[in-house]
Amino acid sequence: MESKLINKSAIKPAPIDVAVGILIKPTGEVLMAQRPVGKPYAGYWEFPGGKVETNEAILSALVREFQEELGIEINPDQAQPWCGCDYVYPHAHVRLHFYLCRDWHGEPRGLEGQQLAWQGGAIDVQPILPATIPLLEWLLQAC
Numbered sequence: 001m002e003s004k005l006i007n008k009s010a011i012k013p014a015p016i017d018v019a020v021g022i023l024i025k026p027t028g029e030v031l032m033a034q035r036p037v038g039k040p041y042a043g044y045w046e047f048p049g050g051k052v053e054t055n056e057a058i059l060s061a062l063v064r065e066f067q068e069e070l071g072i073e074i075n076p077d078q079a080q081p082w083c084g085c086d087y088v089y090p091h092a093h094v095r096l097h098f099y100l101c102r103d104w105h106g107e108p109r110g111l112e113g114q115q116l117a118w119q120g121g122a123i124d125v126q127p128i129l130p131a132t133i134p135l136l137e138w139l140l141q142a143c
């Protein structure tokens, strides 16, 4: 019987989709959040968002994550798809879907105990999640 060889190093799990939102005030300030204790890369700064659940649309995940993490309602019709990237961390291979959000209701609060920081002009918080760092330069041009 014919046997087939599989190169196990070539088998990669599917990436995990992550919906990420960049809240932008009319002043151009953007909101960053610090990852809370208990998550991989705790203490690192990121744009708010989280993993897309099975059979969930990316935009629906974005709306849900902003409700759960920040207690605000973003307007999905006004959320602008911006860019995406893949990144392989030791804990996961993620596929990030970034949206620019200028329309929301409510004042963001760190409902999971995370620190929040509005950043304008330059991004001062450190450290930032590695996959997000390359986007910061583009973002300053987009705001």
Ligand SMILES: Nc1nc2c([nH]c(=O)n2[C@H]2C[C@H](O)[C@@H](COP(=O)(O)OP(=O)(O)OP(=O)(O)O)O2)c(=O)[nH]1
Pocket (backbone or CB within 6 Å): 018, 019, 020, 039, 040, 045, 046, 047, 048, 049, 050, 051, 052, 087, 089, 092, 094, 096, 129, 130, 131, 132
């Ligand atoms: N929200 C967000 N996640 C990012 C960014 N950059 C980046 O590499 N990631 C990665 C880190 C994580 O591996 C993944 C997000 O997963 P997460 O664990 O924070 O998602 P979640 O809120 O659904 O968490 P949980 O329910 O599983 O606790 O995406 C970013 O700017 N924002």
